[in-house]
Amino acid sequence: MLRRMWDALPGSTPVKAIEATLILVVVLVVLAFAFEYLGRMLDDGGVIG
């Protein structure tokens, strides 16, 4: 699956590497926000109010 995703990226190999890195960073940032948001359902710090 990863191979197919790599092949689907446009451009030469160095361009693909940059694109893949950017996509990875965006995915990680989105995941970090999602994890933080969902984590508050587990434990929001215990503050009253």
Next chain:
Amino acid sequence: MTGAIRVIRGIGWTMIWAGVLIFAFLAWQLWGTGLITSAEQNAATEEVDTYFDEVRSELDEEGGEAPDQPETVPITEDGLVDEGSIEFEGPAVLTNEPIPGTGEAFAVISFPSLGATTNTGDAALDDLVNDGLTFVVREGEDLGNLRRGPGHYAQSPVPGQWGNAAIAGHRTTYGAPFNRLDEIRAGDPIIVETAIGTHVYVVRDPRTIHEETRMIDVGDDAGWMAVDATSLWVVDPLEGAFLTLTTCHPEFSSRQRLVVVAELVSGPNARYFAEQGAA
């Protein structure tokens, strides 16, 4: 490849990725966030020492009272505070403490009944911090501060002063400093060290402080109460020198709050407050 096989393969991959994401989420929440808090608490150890030194120097320069050494607090075999045997050693004076800046590490809280070593003063501070039940407290209860350890409600008085000093802490994530608050019993000591000295609080049955009808539940040993997450009355001012600790409840949920209420029985201002209360 037939359509059916393609669908089955798609479902398989979706489930694998969903599993990976759920595992990553739990690993991050239950373990990864703890690493952040642990590193922050390590750094805060030096920070709070520096803060203590600065405030003590300021008090000396202003001619204020030198911080008292902690008084001996008698503990029974059950680990409860023997309040009848407390003898005040210092004079009945009031030592005010400056309000720390937002985010500043300004106090150390420990729970001897849960296994923390009793706080005996500055020399032992380094040994106490990071033993799992002793935490550096920062000023402010915003999420950023709470990721670094327990946070003091900015609107409440500093521990050791008159009123209802309140501190919040995570129960499940970010080091879970208040994870074991549900094991606290009425009569257990909670120790808070600030720049002016060591303050010993005794956990009270919350029903003796607040209206029972407002509570959802009370701990078996009367050491805590469960309330709605929006119960602002918990942090309202109280007549006396109290400490209120709040955390999430039940564990793995932020639906309610577990609250521990304790009263000051020993420390630089305890005798002053006791005599003011008796007058």
